Amino acid sequence: MRDTFAATMTPAEMMLWSAEAGALGLVVGLALGELVWSRTRAAVQAVAYLFFCWLAVMLLSGLPAAIWPFARPQLVLVQVVVGPLCAAMGSYGASEWLSAHQRDHLMRVCLLTVTGLCLIGGPLCLLAPAEWRLPASALLAVGNLSVVLWLSVRATQLGDKQAWGLALGCLLTLPAQMGLYGLAITDTRLSFAMQAAVASVGLLSVVVTAIMLWLRNQHTRQLVQRDNSLRDPVTQLYSSVPMVQKIIDAQGRRLRTRRDGALMAILLFEPDRLQAQVGPAGMQEIYIELALRIQRHTGAVNPAGRYYDCCFLVLIETMHSPRWIRTLSLRVASSLRRPVAVHSLSHQEITVTPDIGVGIVHMAATGKDVDQLLHEVQSMAEAARSMRSRAAMLDPETRKAVAVEHADLGSSWRALRDAVPHGGSRGHGSPHKTKGGIPKGGTKPPRPRHTPT
Template sequence: MSPALPALMSSIEMMLWSAVAGALGLVLLLALADAFYSRTRAAWQTLAYLALCWLVVMLLCGLPVELWPEGKEPLGIAQLLVGPVCAAMGSYGASKWLSAHQRDHLMKVSLLAMTLVCVIGGPLCLLLAPQWALPASAALAIANLSVVLWLSVRATQLGDRLAWGLALGCLLTLPAQIGLYGLALSPTRFSLPLQAGVAMIALLSVVTTAAMLWLRNRQIRQLKRGEASGRDPITQLYDGVTMVQKIIRAQRRRRRTRRDGALMAVLLFEPENLLPQIGQAGLNEIYIQMARRIQRHTGAVNPAGRYYDRCFVVLLETMHSPRWIRTLGLRVASSLRRPMDVAALGGGRVRIKPDIAVGIVHLSVIGKDVAQLLHEAQSVAQAARAMRSRAALLDPETRTAVPVEHAELGSSWHALRNATPQTPLRAEPGNPNPGRTGRQRHKPA
């Protein structure tokens, strides 16, 4: 079976689509340079996705047929498969890009389902009659893109600002794909102005999507390498003022979206006892390693900050299931308790096992003062120091800290959401207000 391919081009049309091929090729070269420079998996995945986008545009516009007239059979099969394959990779990448597995169950399931539909449905299009094969392939790709567009907008409502850019890229890609498939399905060529419009919007959609992928990859690299500006000078996480502002904004969004999340506090106990052995430089190295381990597990979409010297906080604005609290709490606690090699005062390296604890409180639509939330999270972390796992959750009914591995979380947010705070937790000894400890001097507003 040889699917229908676009009619032959005029010389002007060949010049138009050759220029588009060159412009998209330049985007690919930049992505290739970024992949070699950063050497990260995300950068190589971005390169592979952009290469598939280039193939989609080229195969659907019909330029390869002009350059290889005797290859209509293999080019026709490639034309059928490239759209669903590119869509499947796009929805899979969007799931990672949006951290759907952490933030939203509907987002995770929808993107996984669309990926599987395209992976399975693409080859099945080859079994259809020639007049239905390419329309079915187009339907798969466009349906997948529509779902990614919807979930990108949903992610913006959950506090992910970069998702606006991804949504814009999808919004541009939608008419571009419709135009390209229309060009491939039409027995006659579109008018030159219409083809130029399709070419322009296709180019803009790829450039916009590439920019958003690059920005997210850059954000992740900055967090890993500690290159971000405007943050805590040692750990490169957000400072206390910024974290307070982010929590305030997240609470406002929560009243509108009615989504559940969590606030995590990580405490390092008695760091002053380490100073005679490793000095301030070694202690700073411990803080840096702690910051990197925290971000490795919580991801780039969940803001993390250094609230004061020995306290880190992470805002988990949305979580798809209460059980993820247990998983994440145990992972972070286990990672931070592993020994760290730091510089000693006398030279050389010394292995230190940090004395840490993790405290987690549930965030719901019930309004809470930010100072109260931070106080509760730190108090729960203080209580977790006496627990085996070093990770605790604030029980909403008893108002006590319980180990996360023993917490009754269930599969839904119903119990946690309906629980209302009764009495404030007692602050840690020697610190009547944990939100103002150490070098913290600002007002949480």
């Protein structure tokens, strides 16, 4: 087997890669501190991925072999495997970060495929002839990263603005990864300037990726945002105006991307009865708990807002399957119906059970008036109160509310759209509209009965 560490490191190169090891170790240490502070699954994944990045950089640079020459045979074997394993962890983490299982079937399948290929292909590279082991390992790692880069850009086109940061991290990682494999594969070491460039780009890519992982984790944990003018002061969800604007923007993107999604509304019934028991402070506790449960199930990539006092909205811009409508709405309805512990007017802790309804409306790839969408989704939430599951959707054939567990959603978005009657309007079969979004032969959809926040 060819010794990939044949070239000896100069003192300057050892200083360079030792400094790189320290800088990357600092990033891993900060991520570990975030894990101790937050104790979330996302933080665990971030620490694991950043640690593997640090390990891959160190092994491919040749620093451990320069320090411990006697361990070179073992280090060569680990060097072949570490790149694909790091790439597999990255693509799996990207699938979670992008919520691929909710928003896009192609994204989910591609990320799971490249993750499986790297997990299986990494150890199989050891079975190849010695001179082909590292090139095969490099092909797996670079191919995996290229797919993640492509899907990150795709996610930005589906409305995930933070995915631009992940795409930038992948774009910076590509030259760093190729440079590190160049160091490991070639018999003669690259010039010191080239090694410094590879080390700098590698450090920058890890820092950018770590920042994006931290930002998404912070968003998921519902920390207070800097721009409170766009947030409901109680729940810290989006208020009505920015939420409606997000729906309008999503409809514009939908016309370009031709993707299907959904709009969800959650209504809390008889808030006055609850307030008589728990008072205004107790009602705020209820609203906060409901908001946390909603985002726990819908995810950070789906904007959630408080449309008015007892109405919440969730924009699910993309979904990989129409059957996910049923799964998600039933999960949300089941979670929100669980008892909530709050403090009563006498400052004692009591348990109340919210009376809620969840309505969901399919948003097709063709445009639809936002006022009509809001009217329909709130009507579905009101109708859900009389249903056992407390979750309802608009049936595309009968144009009536139907419990989601009994809805015929079909196996594809095309099948669901084909179920719309010929007399309906674009996308959902709602009545033909005249100017201003008013249904033909009807009246303008009623305004909410409560003042939007």
